[in-house]
Amino acid sequence: MSATDAPARAKGPARTAVTTPRSRMTALARAELTLLGRNKGTVFAALFIPFVMPFSVRAGAEEMDLGKAGLTIGTLVLPAAIGFSLLFAVYSALVGVFVVRREELVLKRLRTGELRDVEILAGSALPAVLSGLVQSLLLAVGCAVLLDLPAPSAPLLSVVGLLLGLVMCAALAAVTASFTKTGESAQVTPLPFTFVSMLASGLFFPLELLPDRVASVCELLPLTPVVTLVRGGWTGDLSAAETLGAAATAVAWTVLAVFAVRRRFRWEPRH
Secondary structure (H helix, E strand, C coil): CCCCHHHHHHHCCCCCCCCCHHHHHHHHHHHHHHHHHHCHHHHHHHHCHHHHHHHHHHHHHCCCCHHHHCCCHHHHHHHHHHHHHHHHHHHHHHHHHHHHHHHCCHHHHHCCCCCCHHHHHHHHHHHHHHHHHHHHHHHHHHHHHHCCCCCCCCHHHHHHHHHHHHHHHHHHHHHHHHCCCCCCHHHCCCHHHHHHHHHHCCCCCCHHHCCHHHHHHHCCCCCHHHHHHHHHHHHCCCCHHHHHHHHHHHHHHHHHHHHHHHHHCCCCCCC
């Protein structure tokens, strides 16, 4: 053994940086926020459309007999505004994010590092989810002030509905991205779910004004329980059974979407 070995041994093993799931996801979310800010089209759709669409709902509400459904213009427009935010700021935006990052091989490269699959998806979705959360809160406050709504009777229901909607829309975006081939087609594939939700989940037309059979089917759509819980938090007229039914429907869709993502999500470009 030579004397030159001693200094090498004295240095000891090199220290490696220790990362946590939280730090890894935060770093990924910060990078994704930077990339998202450079996409002007996505930013416009996510931030502008949800603030404009409630005016269309308000104009249409003046032609409806909302009193028959036990609603007011405020209790129709406010949940609709939050629904639009979930559809455009979270769901539609994330479909594009997942597809573009996949086609650019970003997701594939991330999988070769310390990040786990769930951390990659969650970190990539975090900026859009936080944007949807902040936007929904601003829309709720704005609608409450401008439409002279009283304080919510059961605010916890509205909070639960919003949180369930954020998680569910992020998961459904990953499902949609799994069968979306290109970034260009990512502008089209979210449209069926978006249009069905706007027309049949209580955003434009209260389900109470629809025929019973049609309303029963619409109640099973993914966004309907979110709208029901948010509206019920303001009106306070949801029974325990209705509350549990809406929450169970939202959770069921979320679990189904997560299962589909685990089975079908693609990490490499489609050919």
